[in-house]
Amino acid sequence: MTRPYSTRFPTTRFCTSAREREEEAKRDPIVTFPRRLIEEGVATAAEIEAIKAQVDEEIQIAADMALASPQPKPESALLWVYSPDVDPTSEQFDTEEDPHFTGSPPRWWISSTRA
Numbered sequence: 458m459t460r461p462y463s464t465r466f467p468t469t470r471f472c473t474s475a476r477e478r479e480e481e482a483k484r485d486p487i488v489t490f491p492r493r494l495i496e497e498g499v500a501t502a503a504e505i506e507a508i509k510a511q512v513d514e515e516i517q518i519a520a521d522m523a524l525a526s527p528q529p530k531p532e533s534a535l536l537w538v539y540s541p542d543v544d545p546t547s548e549q550f551d552t553e554e555d556p557h558f559t560g561s562p563p564r565w566w567i568s569s570t571r572a
Contacts, residue, residue, distance in 0.1 A: 473481075482488070494500040500508075 491500070491505045495502055495505060
């Protein structure tokens with residue numbers, strides 16, 4: 458799947474040329490899939506437009522509900538980050554009797570654990 462920019466490294470969108478971004482945009486499944494459905498006779502253009510309108514309406518309703526909802530209390534920010542009932546360090550999650558780790562942690566793990 459193509460993306461106009463990296464979700465992990467947003468600055469990479471500036472590392473690709475406009476031509477590369479245009480080529481990737483031509484392969485965007487949000488554009489190509491409906492076209493394929495029409496070409497293969499699975500759906501009509503009118504049906505695709507009706508689906509798009511329905512999705513847009515659902516998104517608008519959800520956005521309106523979110524904006525109309527009260528802001529959460531700051532003390533609720535950490536609720537449900539961790540399960541109050543499940544301990545992932547418990548024996549229930551043991552998969553080996555005596556695990557032995559080898560090698561170095563991957564670079565992404567090291568950089569993601571540094572503050």
